[in-house]
Amino acid sequence: MKKLKNLNYTSASYFLGLLAAFILSACGAKEVAQTPPPVPSLPVIRLEANTVTTYQEYPATIEGLTNIEIRPQVSGYLEKVYVDEGALVTKGQALFKINDLPYKEQLNNAQAGLHAAEAELIKAQLEVDKLEPLVQNKVVSDIPLKTAKAAYSLAKANVEQAAAAVATAKINLGYTVVKAPVNGYLGRLLRKQGSLVAPTDAQALTEVSDVHLLHVYFSLGERDFNNFKNQYPGRNLNEKLRLLPPVDLVLTDQSTFANQGKIDMIAGQFDKNTGAITIRASFPNPEGFLRSGNTGKIRLSLNHNNAILVPTSATVEMQDKVFVFAVGDSNKVTRQSIQIAGKSNSAYLVKEGLKTGDRIVFNGFDHLQEGQIIQPEKLTADSLNRTSFIR
Secondary structure (H helix, E strand, C coil), X not given: CHHHHHHHHHHHHHHHHHHHHHHHHHHHHHHHHCCCCCCCEEEEEECCEEEEEEEEEEEEXXXXXXXXXXXXXXXXXXXXXXXXXXXXXXXXXXXEEECCHHHHHHHHHHHHHHHHHHHHHHHHHHHHHHHHHXXXXXXXXXXHHHHHHHHHHHHHHHHHHHHHHHHHHHHHHHCCEEECCCCEEECCCCCCCCCXXXXXXXXXXXXXXXXXXXXXXXXXXXXXXXXXXXXXXXXXXXXXXXXCCCEEEEECCCCECCCCXXXXXXXXXXXXXXXXXXXXXXXXXXXXXXXXXXXXXEEEEEEEEEEEEEEHHHCEEECCEEEEEEECCCCEEEEEEEEEEEEECCEEEEEECCCCCCEEECCCCCCCXXXXXXXXXXXXXXXXXXXXXXX
């Protein structure tokens, strides 16, 4: 019986020990769970106002100064082709030769007609000279003299008509050699040697493009055009055109054309179908690197004074809105919506939502929550330069 008592006492003690260990363990776990998480240390930047340049790009088409179809002005067989496709030609250079034998014969026939008309004119003059003294001496009436003078006038008109026929024949003979009307580069040669050509052909012989100066056309919608007018100095459009800064041409490979251009034309009205107005910029192209038909983008620059820039790496985009994490006086972060006015390099130009002196989290805010307190970490200038934020 005593042995049984001792056994019960031992079991009770063991149970109480387990209970105490469990309670202590639970209290310790509760204490660990109640320990607040460490305050994250995140890089923070203070915003300052600067003078910055933003850019807007607009799709553009490129045309040469002139782009002329070369067509025959007389009919005939294409006897010779003097040039090759893509060649650089000069004004007046021979490009094609049309068989000229029929036109030489037309010239010969016209010259023969001129000689015959000139002979008739001489004959009519002799008749007038013969009758004039007879009429003066009243040997004959003046009727025959008047008739002779009329015949002389007719002969003179026939001479003029024959001379015009000769000139026309010479012109047509000259047209058998097709020459370049301007300096430029040839397009494809669409008609080959031996082809029968005529002025009424639907297909031209080729094209010549003068591309030493390029006309680059782009369009602005009504809102963009109003911004365009308001952003640049000048009392009227002509004055604004004179004061506009040079513009860049961005090519399809995203490279920038070596020569800058100048906006020199704004169309007189908006297109009723597209609601846009056409603007032209001219670019020098002495090397001929660009040709008619190229495409690209016109890049317009605009300077902003006292502008606030925010690095794109410090922003979050959600549902077409842009947010930053603003840091308050107590280092508490708040998600702040901002409005963007443009972009400069890797930074946004802020229109509304931030001001000079505000602090924002630079990066590392993937798990940051609204109202969370952080430990600000100041960035060095070298760190900012590596982000391409400061230029």
